[in-house]
Amino acid sequence: MSLGNSLFSARKNRxxxxxxxxxxxxxxxxxxxxxxxxxxxxxxxxSKQLAVLYGQSLDALIDFDLEVKEVQEAIERTSEAVxxxxxxxxxxxxxxxxxxxxxxxxxxxxYASELDRLIDDLEKQYGYDDLxxxxxxxxxxxxxxxxxxxx
Numbered sequence: 001m002s003l004g005n006s007l008f009s010a011r012k013n014r015x016x017x018x019x020x021x022x023x024x025x026x027x028x029x030x031x032x033x034x035x036x037x038x039x040x041x042x043x044x045x046x047s048k049q050l051a052v053l054y055g056q057s058l059d060a061l062i063d064f065d066l067e068v069k070e071v072q073e074a075i076e077r078t079s080e081a082v083x084x085x086x087x088x089x090x091x092x093x094x095x096x097x098x099x100x101x102x103x104x105x106x107x108x109x110x111y112a113s114e115l116d117r118l119i120d121d122l123e124k125q126y127g128y129d130d131l132x133x134x135x136x137x138x139x140x141x142x143x144x145x146x147x148x149x150x151x
Contacts, residue, residue, distance in 0.1 A: 003062060004038035010054040010061055011036070025049050 011021055011032075018032040025032075025046060034040040042050060051058040093100035115137065122133035 002038050003041065004036045006061060006063075007042075007050065008036040010050070010056060014054050016053070021050070021053065024053055 051061045
């Protein structure tokens with residue numbers, strides 16, 4: 001998605017017309033149109049005004065990575081009932097084949113008991129329920145993975 005599309009989406013999400021935005025910023029409606037079609041760009045002051053008007057940080061307004069945004073929106077739209085029906089191992093194994101084969105290679109009970117101990121520790125130490133302890137552990141694993149990739 002382009003910056004123009006991001007500006008257009010932000011304006012629509014706030015229910016504003018190009019005319020209304022133009023009036024608040026002291027520019028013409030055509031100027032707003034040119035920004036939204038990537039014909040021209042707002043300057044930094046105008047960008048900041050747009051961010052305030054659209055209720056976003058400037059970073060959020062100019063961060064228009066469509067793929068990430070689409071994934072986040074899909075997650076938000078997915079109900080718990082649908083999530084329960086998904087075989088996540090099967091779904092992710094299309095991208096990561098190891099997920100379809102490790103069960104016959106790895107001593108799962110050994111690792112499962114250690115992970116279970118870590119989840120129990122998070123529950124006792126911080127008062128998390130089962131799901132939240134699991135999610136915290138998952139997030140810690142993701143952070144460890146990021147750190148290992150840097151090395």
